Structure formats: structure tokens, C-alpha cells
Amino acid sequence: MPTATNDELLARWKDKPAPLLxxxxxxxxxxxxLSEEALRAVSAGLRIPIADLFGTVTxxxxxxRDADGLDRPRVCDGPVCGMRGADVLMASLRAAGHDVQAMxxxxxxxxxxxxxxxxxxxxGRTASTLESxxxxxxxxxxxxxxxxxxxxxRRSGRATLxxxxxxxxxxxxxxxxxxxxxxxxxxxxxxxxxAGRGGAGFSTGRKxxxxxxxAGGPKTIVCNADEGEPGCFKDRLLMDHDPHGTIEGMAxxxxxxxxxxxxxxxxYEYPETFDILEGAIAEAEAAxxxxxxxxxxxxxxxxxxxxxxxxYICGEETSLLNSLEGKHPFPRNRPPFPVTHxxxxxxxxxxxxxxxxxxxxxxxxxxxxxxxxxxxxxxGTKVISLSGDIARPGNYEVPIGLPLRELxxxxxxxxxxxxxxxxxxxxGLSGGFLAGADLDVTLDEPSxxxxxxxxxxxxxxxxxxxxxxxxxxxxxxxxxxxESCGKCFPCRIGTQRLxxxxxxxxxxxxxxxxxxxxxxxxxxKKTSACGLGxxxxxxxxxxxxxxxxxxxxxxxxxxxxxxxxxKG
Amino acid sequence: xxxxxxxxxNGKGVRLTMxxxxxxxxxxxxxxxxxxxxxxxxxxxxxxxxxxLEPFGGCRLCVVELEGARNPVASCTMxxxxxxxxxxxxxxxxxxxxxxxxxxxxxxxxxxxxxxxGYASQEMAELLDRYDARTGRFEGALSGHSRDDDDNPFIxxxxxxxxxxxxxxxxxxxxxxxxxxxxxxxxxDTQITTEFGGLLKDSACTFCGQCIQTCPTGALGDLKxxxxxxVPGETETTRTICPYCGVGCSVDVMTRGEKIIGVLPxxxxxxxxxxxxxxxxxxxxxxxxxxxxxxxxxxxxKSGQLRxxxxxxALDFAAGKLSKVVKDHGRRAVYGIASGRAPHEAAxxxxxxxxxxxxxxxxxxxxxx
Numbered sequence: 001m002p003t004a005t006n007d008e009l010l011a012r013w014k015d016k017p018a019p020l021l022x023x024x025x026x027x028x029x030x031x032x033x034l035s036e037e038a039l040r041a042v043s044a045g046l047r048i049p050i051a052d053l054f055g056t057v058t059x060x061x062x063x064x065r066d067a068d069g070l071d072r073p074r075v076c077d078g079p080v081c082g083m084r085g086a087d088v089l090m091a092s093l094r095a096a097g098h099d100v101q102a103m104x105x106x107x108x109x110x111x112x113x114x115x116x117x118x119x120x121x122x123x124g125r126t127a128s129t130l131e132s133x134x135x136x137x138x139x140x141x142x143x144x145x146x147x148x149x150x151x152x153x154r155r156s157g158r159a160t161l162x163x164x165x166x167x168x169x170x171x172x173x174x175x176x177x178x179x180x181x182x183x184x185x186x187x188x189x190x191x192x193x194x195a196g197r198g199g200a201g202f203s204t205g206r207k208x209x210x211x212x213x214x215a216g217g218p219k220t221i222v223c224n225a226d227e228g229e230p231g232c233f234k235d236r237l238l239m240d241h242d243p244h245g246t247i248e249g250m251a252x253x254x255x256x257x258x259x260x261x262x263x264x265x266x267x268y269e270y271p272e273t274f275d276i277l278e279g280a281i282a283e284a285e286a287a288x289x290x291x292x293x294x295x296x297x298x299x300x301x302x303x304x305x306x307x308x309x310x311x312y313i314c315g316e317e318t319s320l321l322n323s324l325e326g327k328h329p330f331p332r333n334r335p336p337f338p339v340t341h342x343x344x345x346x347x348x349x350x351x352x353x354x355x356x357x358x359x360x361x362x363x364x365x366x367x368x369x370x371x372x373x374x375x376x377x378x379x380g381t382k383v384i385s386l387s388g389d390i391a392r393p394g395n396y397e398v399p400i401g402l403p404l405r406e407l408x409x410x411x412x413x414x415x416x417x418x419x420x421x422x423x424x425x426x427x428g429l430s431g432g433f434l435a436g437a438d439l440d441v442t443l444d445e446p447s448x449x450x451x452x453x454x455x456x457x458x459x460x461x462x463x464x465x466x467x468x469x470x471x472x473x474x475x476x477x478x479x480x481x482x483e484s485c486g487k488c489f490p491c492r493i494g495t496q497r498l499x500x501x502x503x504x505x506x507x508x509x510x511x512x513x514x515x516x517x518x519x520x521x522x523x524x525k526k527t528s529a530c531g532l533g534x535x536x537x538x539x540x541x542x543x544x545x546x547x548x549x550x551x552x553x554x555x556x557x558x559x560x561x562x563x564x565x566x567k568g
Numbered sequence: 569x570x571x572x573x574x575x576x577x578n579g580k581g582v583r584l585t586m587x588x589x590x591x592x593x594x595x596x597x598x599x600x601x602x603x604x605x606x607x608x609x610x611x612x613x614x615x616x617x618x619x620x621l622e623p624f625g626g627c628r629l630c631v632v633e634l635e636g637a638r639n640p641v642a643s644c645t646m647x648x649x650x651x652x653x654x655x656x657x658x659x660x661x662x663x664x665x666x667x668x669x670x671x672x673x674x675x676x677x678x679x680x681x682x683x684x685x686g687y688a689s690q691e692m693a694e695l696l697d698r699y700d701a702r703t704g705r706f707e708g709a710l711s712g713h714s715r716d717d718d719d720n721p722f723i724x725x726x727x728x729x730x731x732x733x734x735x736x737x738x739x740x741x742x743x744x745x746x747x748x749x750x751x752x753x754x755x756x757d758t759q760i761t762t763e764f765g766g767l768l769k770d771s772a773c774t775f776c777g778q779c780i781q782t783c784p785t786g787a788l789g790d791l792k793x794x795x796x797x798x799v800p801g802e803t804e805t806t807r808t809i810c811p812y813c814g815v816g817c818s819v820d821v822m823t824r825g826e827k828i829i830g831v832l833p834x835x836x837x838x839x840x841x842x843x844x845x846x847x848x849x850x851x852x853x854x855x856x857x858x859x860x861x862x863x864x865x866x867x868x869x870k871s872g873q874l875r876x877x878x879x880x881x882a883l884d885f886a887a888g889k890l891s892k893v894v895k896d897h898g899r900r901a902v903y904g905i906a907s908g909r910a911p912h913e914a915a916x917x918x919x920x921x922x923x924x925x926x927x928x929x930x931x932x933x934x935x936x937x
Contacts, residue, residue, distance in 0.1 A: 036764055049747030050763040051771065058752045058761075311754070328751060333625045333645035484755035486732060489615075489627050493671045493706075496756040500708040516705060523667045526639050527628040534639070 003030060006038060010045035018263060020046060020326030021306050024063065029119060032070040034063055048326060056328045059485075061103070062116075062268045062310030073098050073117040078105035078230045079429070079475050080387045080461055084112035085125055092127040104312065104479055105230035106269035109387035109461070110136055110394050119271050132272070135233075135240040138395040142411055148373055148381045149357045150397040153242045159276060161283040164244040170289055172363035173251050177297045182212060185256040189359060191367035193379030198224055198315075198352030199427060199456035199531075201445055204359070207349055210339035211257040214347035221253045221262040221301075222343060222350045224320060228267055228312040229428030230479055231459030234383040234395045235353035239266075239273045242357065243280035247303065249356030251290065252363060254301040257349050262303045265320050268310050277305050312483035316530050317350040319485065330487040331530040352457070354383055375401035378444045382458050388424075389415050389464035401444045404434070408462065419464035423546065427456025429476045430531070432538030433469070435546040452545075453538060470554045473543045474502035480536035491533025494524040498540055502554075510555045514544060586652040595648045602630055602643040610656045613665055613695050615672070616733035617644050618688075618782050620841055621742050626733055627672075629665050629695070632656045640664070662699075669701035675711040675756075677728040681786030684793040685724070686777075687832050687842075691784035692731065711756055712787070718767045722775045722850050724789035725760075725768075732758045736779035736788055743843055748773035777849035781833050781842065792850050793822070793830030801825045807834060810848040814911050814935075815839055817848050828852045890926075899927045908935035 004012075009026045013019040023046070027038040034057055043050040057063050064070060073093050077086045086102075093100045093115070108114035111123040115130055122130035137154050141147060157163030164170070176185050190205025211219055223246060227235040239246055250262050266274055281303050284290040292300045311329055313319045318332035321343050342348020358380070362370045371379040378401035387393045391413025398407055408414060408421060415421050423435035431453035434441060441447045448455050463472055481495035497520055500506055507513045521537035528534045544551060583594045588608055595604045600623060605612050615627040623644040631640035635653035640661060643654070655661070673679055673696055680693050696702055712727035734751060737760060741747050748771045752761035762771035780788045801824035810817040818837025822830045831849055835842040854860060864882035865874040877885070893901055904922035906915045915933060922931040 049741075049750075049772070051747055051750040051761070052741075054763050054765075055750030055752045055761060059754055313754075333623070333642070335647075481755055486751065486753070486755045486758035487626050489629075489668060489672060489731070492732060492755050492758065493675055493711075496711075497671065497674070497706050497708050505708065519667045520671075520706070523664050523671070527631050527664055527668065529625055529628065529642070 006041040014045055018306050018324045025307055032068050033066055059329055060309030060311050072101050073115050074101045074103040076106055076114045077102040079472055080109045081113045082475055086113045089113045096127040107227050107233040107236050109231050109233055135237045139392055147397045148361050158242055169244055170248055172360035173248050176252055176255050177295050177299050182256045188367050192362045192370040194358055197354035204355055208256045211347045211349050214340045216346050219257055219259040220343040220348040221250050221259045223250055223264040223356055224350055225264050225266040225353050226308050226315040228315040229457050229459055231387055231428040231461045232385045232457045234385045236270050236273055237395050238353050238357050240276055243276050245357040246353050247284055249359040251301055252359045253349050255299055260300055264305045266305055267308045313485045330485055373399055375399040384458045384460055386412050386460050388462035390462045398443055401442050403442050404439055415464045422465040423463045425461040426453040428459030430456050430535035432542035469547050469550055473539050476539050477502055488529035490524045491528045494520045495536055504558055508558055510552050513555045584650045586648055588654050589656055599648050601646045601648050601654055604648050605656050612656055615784050618735050621738045629668055633658055666699040666701055669695055669699045670703055670705045672731050673701055674706040677710055684797055685786035685789035686783055687781040688784045689786040720768050722791055723780055724791050726787050729785045730787040731785055735782040739778045739782045744776055744778050746772050746774055775846040796829035799824045799827055799829050812847045813909050817844055828855055902926050902928055903930040906933045
């Protein structure tokens with residue numbers, strides 16, 4: 001295949017929506033890195049000042065500026081993979097002659113340890129056993145409990161249009177465009193109680209209505225598939241095995257909100273998912289389910305996939321929008337919110353994959369059906385990504401309100417034999433830890449928030465009693481420090497200072513150490529500009545709450561905490 | 569461009585009210601909470617704020633308590649709304665601001681810099697004093713890497729003292745339109761950079777010095793002024809107009825004795841609001857230069873040598889020669905070019921002189937020629 005020139009690639013992307021990221025990816029894959037010459041061509045072609053473009057490229061950790069950067073295997077060194085032998089794998093890759101680099105969690109906590117090499121994801125324990133493969137399917141729910149987004153996902157062929165349609169796929173969209181007003185679709189989603197499944201928990205019906213009622217256009221639906229939270233890998237599963245569920249959900253959102261264009265912003269770490277989504281969109285377009293005049297009506301909706309390039313903050317919706325627009329991906333100041341000032345400053349729905357995938361079953365089965373899936377007074381379901389020291393890691397769609405211990409022990413087989421659960425994280429890492437008696441929570445926001453944490457995107461990492469919680473906290477805080485965008489002072493400085501204190505630097509007396517850490521926690525929680533800086537201190541806050549003895553020893557030893565997360 | 573002063577179409581001129589520290593105050597639509605508070609002399613601390621720039625919301629020092637909001641909000645980015653209840657200085661806010669200032673102090677090599685660094689260079693030090701924040705708490709790694717290798721003669725790039733407020737990047741883009749510098753990397757590794765991390769002279773930088781003058785820590789410094797640090801005497805500041813072009817930028821010229829030691833932009837200058845170009849900011853050495861002309865000169869016809877002359881003699885000589893050219897070759901043999909440095913009034917006189925005085929329309933301005 002002849003190599004495309006800069007001019008050819010520019011001509012291909014220049015007039016397309018959100019052209020910067022796909023153009024940079026094309027150059028990165030062509031050359032194996034982003035050369036100065038290529039960036040100067042992009043700067044001239046897209047009329048982005050070269051200094052700005054250079055700065056923006058350095059923001060994304062998967063874009064390499066060194067020749068052959070793409071050839072360097074990148075190995076996950078997140079908290080779970082750290083316990084599963086990431087260091088052994090790195091050593092084995094080095095022995096095989098590779099220039100290895102660490103990377104933050106790429107969302108494979110159910111199949112440790114993942115490596116990204118030349119744009120492909122491999123998993124395994126040593127260099128010689130690395131292999132690529134599909135996302136593992138979720139274990140079936142106990143007692144045949146009814147599910148929403150996982151209901152059809154284990155059927156073979158579900159990822160194809162024919163497989164999806166053979167069990168009611170696109171029935172919701174067909175019903176909506178032929179027999180419902182956009183207001184009726186919104187009313188039904190609103191009545192179901194569906195709320196943002198990416199972590200913020202905002203009412204989906206209210207969001208769609210706000211965009212429907214907002215002045216100006218064209219309006220946009222953005223699917224936030226930048227699943228960057230460590231310990232979260234549910235959206236990958238949904239898109240890999242049920243891509244049409246998300247696509248149909250986006251089309252419903254577009255019909256409801258009056259949008260004509262949509263983007264799936266997919267994290268870089270899911271290259272196989274990109275191909276699956278592109279294939280599914282092409283199938284749906286060919287069948288008249290996307291594009292102009294959907295299902296013979298005058299409703300039109302164009303859907304595109306854009307890949308991120310390695311930046312956790314781009315999962316924050318306003319950073320994501322800046323990233324799509326080709327700007328430096330700092331979060332925006334709010335208000336105004338994306339429902340009125342989103343993509344290109346126009347009304348925009350930004351929803352998580354799971355939220356969108358929940359919409360078609362709700363339209364087909366009704367709001368009451370969805371409400372009834374929750375336990376007690378809670379509406380609906382939530383997918384939990386479970387990983388760490390647990391017999392059966394994986395994704396579980398649980399009724400909201402399920403006791404945490406029931407999930408850990410009855411659904412997922414509990415901790416390894418002879419071990420007990422010392423602590424779990426909530427919201428991936430963002431909710432900090434729950435431990436001790438607080439493990440008696442139920443999986444719903446009111447219960448978890450009463451313990452100063454939150455359910456968020458639903459990642460739960462389990463740490464048994466062999467784990468050193470100082471080391472776990474340090475590795476987790478290193479992630480936030482690495483991913484802090486650098487816009488606001490409390491997060492940029494605070495994450496760094498917390499890492500240092502967990503490394504054994506900082507005050508030498510326990511009281512002074514705790515005073516400093518509490519002050520950092522409070523200021524970060526109260527004054528940070530976005531959720532990253534507000535959530536990161538929940539780690540150290542919960543460490544102080546549950547493990548005061550461990551902190552005393554840490555400060556007394558002054559300088560420990562640099563070891564691996566496993567004691568023995 | 570700055571957001572205030574652009575009231576929305578429907579709210580223009582309407583006086584709205586909100587509550588500020590328990591008092592009812594009025595505002596116009598489009599004003600931010602910070603602007604309203606400043607008008608009411610609340611002295612909210614900030615480090616990333618420059619009234620000429622778009623509000624950024626980075627330093628978080630300007631957070632205020634807003635009734636009904638879970639967390640404090642940044643007053644610089646929050647538009648005032650009717651009925652808002654805002655508290656600008658509670659005990660909790662002051663504690664948070666003090667901790668923030670202690671955190672800021674912990675990332676820099678120097679907390680105090682010579683004021684000759686630039687216009688805003690004392691802002692951080694003043695806030696450290698106000699919040700009694702020189703405590704040494706939160707000690708740890710320093711952020712930013714100085715660029716000692718950048719040997720340009722104007723701008724000191726001492727990023728060990730950078731606090732990543734990005735005022736320099738924003739003033740370069742928003743005020744100057746140069747986009748010469750940008751933000752590289754993330755989080756604590758953030759670094760102010762040019763394209764590909766090079767030197768300023770190889771970038772789009774025009775050396776206007778705007779970045780220096782907005783820097784609140786002295787991470788950027790005026791090298792010409794700093795070179796005059798040892799000149800003896802008290803610094804005097806004189807408001808005047810830049811002599812270079814017709815724009816008429818206001819400047820505050822710093823002198824010690826008879827020597828000009830530096831130029832500060834006048835933020836309240838009606839023509840420039842603090843903006844200057846490389847000439848107005850840095851090119852003042854000519855004032856005291858020994859080669860500078862002190863009288864008119866006339867070139868002797870025979871020897872070709874220049875000799876000093878009085879103004880009367882020189883003007884008579886020039887008038888005589890011009891008249892001779894017109895007499896010998898006709899009025900269209902003369903072509904006048906007004907200097908771009910001349911103000912409107914002088915340019916007008918020049919065209920009157922050429923058109924009415926000599927009777928030709930051969931007149932132009934060097935700014936266009």
C-alpha cells in the first residue's frame with residue numbers, strides 16, 4: 001500500500017468534523033511518531049498555531065514525539081496489574097530486547113497484564129505468552145436475575161446487525177421515529193429514573209430535554225467512551241459485544257434532542273473496539289438506521305468515531321469537548337454547561353456508553369420495567385467492573401441497591417482462599433477506599449455517599465489483607481498526579497505533594513504529616529476546578545480514616561512505601 | 569477580548585442586584601462576580617487573573633461561597649446573576665486561600681524577586697505576606713525548568729519560579745495575537761514552551777515583553793531593566809507617550825538620575841491598555857546615546873561634509889532647495905512621505921504642506937509605502 005503524503009492526509013481530513021485527532025493518528029501510525037515536519041504541515045493545514053499544536057500533542061501520552069515511539073511496548077502498571085506481575089512482564093519484555101514504558105490503566109483489569117504494542121492490545125504474564133483476544137463476556141447473573149444492558153450480550157452474533165436485530169434490536173428506534181414524539185421519548189427516559197452511568201449521575205431525561213429545548217444548532221450527541229478510570233472496563237465490553245446497543249441509544253438521544261450529528265469519543269487504549277464500532281456504523285448506515293432519512297422518515301443523524309490519545313482528563317466532558325475540537329484539553333469553566341455550550345459551543349448531549357445502551361431497552365420495555373430492576377426503592381441497574389483480589393473478576397450488571405458484600409462473596413466468589421477483604425475502592429479510584437464496617441454499604445449513591453465515597457462509573461478494586469495500603473494509595477495517587485491536567489493549582493500541586501508524602505517524604509512526625517495531608521485533602525476537595533482534583537484526595541482521606549496505624553508506621557519508618565504493593 | 573463591557577442585547581443598561589457579604593449591590597449583565605466584588609473593594613486574591621484577559625479559573629484563590637452551591641466557586645469565571653448571595657471572605661475561605669498560597673510557595677525556588685523583573689512581579693510575594701504563608705509547609709519537588717540557554721537580550725525565562733498560571737501564554741495569544749508560547753506536558757510537569765521547545769528567537773515571538781509584564785512571580789523578567797539594577801539613585805517613574813509610532817502608547821519610564829533604566833507599560837493607557845511592542849518596551853538606549861543628533865546638520869556642497877547648523881539656518885536651507893526643485897522641474901517633481909511616527913496632527917500638516925503648499929498630490933505615509 002502506498003504511503004499517504006501529508007497533503008493527501010490533510011485533504012482527507014481537513015473538511016471533516018473534528019479533524020485534528022484522526023489526522024494526528026494517521027500521521028502517528030504512518031511514521032511511528034509525530035515528527036516536527038508532520039506537525040508543521042498539520043499546523044498550516046488546519047490553521048492551528050504551531051506552538052499550541054506542539055503543546056497539545058505533548059498532553060497526550062500515547063502520542064510519541066520520538067522516532068520509533070510507536071514500537072515501544074507500553075505495559076500497564078496500575079494498582080491491579082501491579083499486584084498481578086506487571087514488573088515481571090516488563091522485565092521479560094526488556095530481556096526480549098524491547099524498550100518498555102509503563103502506562104496508566106488501559107481498562108483490562110479482568111485480563112492482567114495488558115500491553116499496547118504497535119497499536120494492538122495484548123495480554124499475558126510474560127513476553128512469550130502475550131496474546132490478543134476479545135473482551136471476556138460477563139459471568140451470568142445469579143438466579144437468572146433480569147438485566148438491562150447485558151440482557152442479550154452473551155448471545156453469539158450479537159455484535160452483528162443481523163444478530164442484534166434478531167432479538168429486538170432497533171425496535172426502540174423504529175418505534176420512536178414512527179410513533180413517538182421526541183417529547184414522549186424524553187418523558188419515558190425521564191420516568192425510568194435513568195441517570196448518568198459514567199459517574200456523575202445526572203438525570204438522562206433532564207439532560208436530553210435541556211438540549212431539546214436549547215436554542216441554536218446543529219445539536220450534537222457525544223458518547224463518552226473515554227473509559228479512563230482505573231479499574232473500569234465495562235464500556236469496552238458493551239461496545240465490543242453489543243456495539244449496536246450504544247449506536248441505537250445514540251440515535252434515540254439524537255431523535256429526542258433534535259441532534260443531527262454524533263461522535264463516539266473512544267479512548268486510544270481500545271483499538272479493537274474502534275474497528276468494531278466503525279464496522280457496526282457502516283452496517284447501520286447501509287440498513288438505513290443511520291445517515292439521512294432514517295427508516296424512511298425525515299430524521300437524519302450522522303455518527304462518527306474519534307479516538308483519544310491517552311489522557312484521563314478527556315473523560316471529563318468539557319475536556320473531551322475541547323479535545324474533539326482540537327484544542328488544549330483543559331476542562332472548561334462551568335457554567336455554561338454542554339447542554340447549551342457543548343461541541344463548537346452549541347447544545348450537546350454528553351452521555352456515557354452504558355447510559356446510552358440503557359435507552360433502547362427502556363423504550364421497548366417501559367419506564368416501570370427499568371425502575372423495577374433496582375432493589376428496594378432504587379431504579380434500574382449498574383454495571384460494576386470488579387477486579388483485584390477476587391475469585392471471579394469481571395463485569396456484573398447489578399440491581400442498584402445490591403449489598404456490596406453480596407456482590408463480592410455470592411456473585412464473584414470472594415477473596416482468595418485464606419484471605420479476607422481488607423479494602424475496596426469505589427468509582428475506580430475516584431471514590432477512595434471503603435474498609436471495615438463500611439463494607440456493609442449497598443451499591444447505590446445514597447448509601448455510598450454516606451460513607452464519604454461514591455459509586456461513580458462503577459469500578460471496584462478489591463485488596464485483601466496481604467496488601468500494603470500505603471503502597472496501594474501511593475500507586476493510585478501517582479495515577480492522579482500523572483493525569484492531572486495542570487490547569488488548576490490545588491490539583492496540580494496537591495496530587496504531587498500527596499504522592500511525595502506517600503513515598504515517605506514530607507514531615508517526620510505523624511501529627512505534622514497528617515495535618516499537611518488533611519489540609520491538602522480539604523483544599524483539593526473544596527477548590528479544585530473539576531472532578532479529578534476533587535476526587536483524588538478521597539484516597540488519602542479514606543487512608544487516614546481506616547488505616548491510622550499503618551500511617552503511624554509509615555511516618556516512623558520515613559522512607560518506606562516505595563516497595564511493591566505486596567508484602568510477601 | 570475581555571468579556572466584561574459587552575452586555576447582552578436584552579440586558580443592556582439594566583441594573584440588577586445581588587448580595588455581596590450581606591449587602592445589596594448592583595451589577596450589569598455580563599459582569600463576573602469577581603468584577604462586581606472588585607468594584608465594591610473586596611480585594612479578592614488572585615494569581616491567574618489579568619483584567620485584560622479572558623477569565624481562566626486556574627489559581628482558585630478567588631473562590632467565594634455562593635449560597636446553594638456545594639463547593640466554593642471561582643468568582644473570576646462566574647457571571648453574576650440576579651439574586652445571588654455571595655460571601656467573599658469567610659474564615660473557611662481564608663484558610664483555604666492560605667493553604668493554597670503555602671502550596672504555591674512550595675513549588676518555587678525564590679519567593680521574593682527584584683521588582684525590576686516586571687510590572688506584576690510582586691503579586692505572589694504580596695499575597696504570601698497577606699496570608700502569612702511563608703511557612704515552609706508542603707515542601708517537595710520544585711516545578712518548571714528555567715531556560716538559561718535562551719540568550720535573547722530581552723526576556724529572562726526563569727521557569728524555576730513559574731507557578732503555571734499561564735498569564736504569559738494567554739497574553740501572547742489574546743492580547744498580542746502571536747501564539748509564540750504554549751503549555752507543554754501535564755500536571756506538575758507542565759512547562760511553558762515555544763514550538764518544539766526552542767529558543768524565543770526561533771519562535772513566533774516578537775519580543776513585545778507582554779509576558780514579562782503580566783508574570784506574577786518574576787519567572788519572566790525584563791533583562792534590560794534588570795541589567796540596570798546597580799545604577800545608583802532612587803527610581804523615579806514618569807508617565808509619557810512612547811515616541812516611536814503614531815499609536816500613542818502610554819508608558820511609565822523608570823529613571824535613576826539622568827539614566828533611563830527601564831520602561832513599564834501603563835495599564836491605564838487609553839491607547840494601549842498596557843500593550844507595547846518591542847520598541848516601546850525595550851528600545852530606549854538611543855535616548856542617552858553619544859551618537860544621537862543634538863542639532864540639525866547641513867551637508868556642505870563642495871566638501872560633502874556635514875556641519876552643525878541652527879534650526880533657522882537648516883529650515884531656510886531646506887526651503888530654498890525645495891523651491892529650487894519646484895522651479896526647475898515643476899511641482900510634480902516633489903513627493904512627500906510622512907513618517908509613521910508622526911501623530912495625526914503632524915501627518916495632516918504634512919499633507920497640507922505638500923498639497924496646498926506645493927500644489928501636488930504626491931503624498932503618502934511610510935506606514936503604507
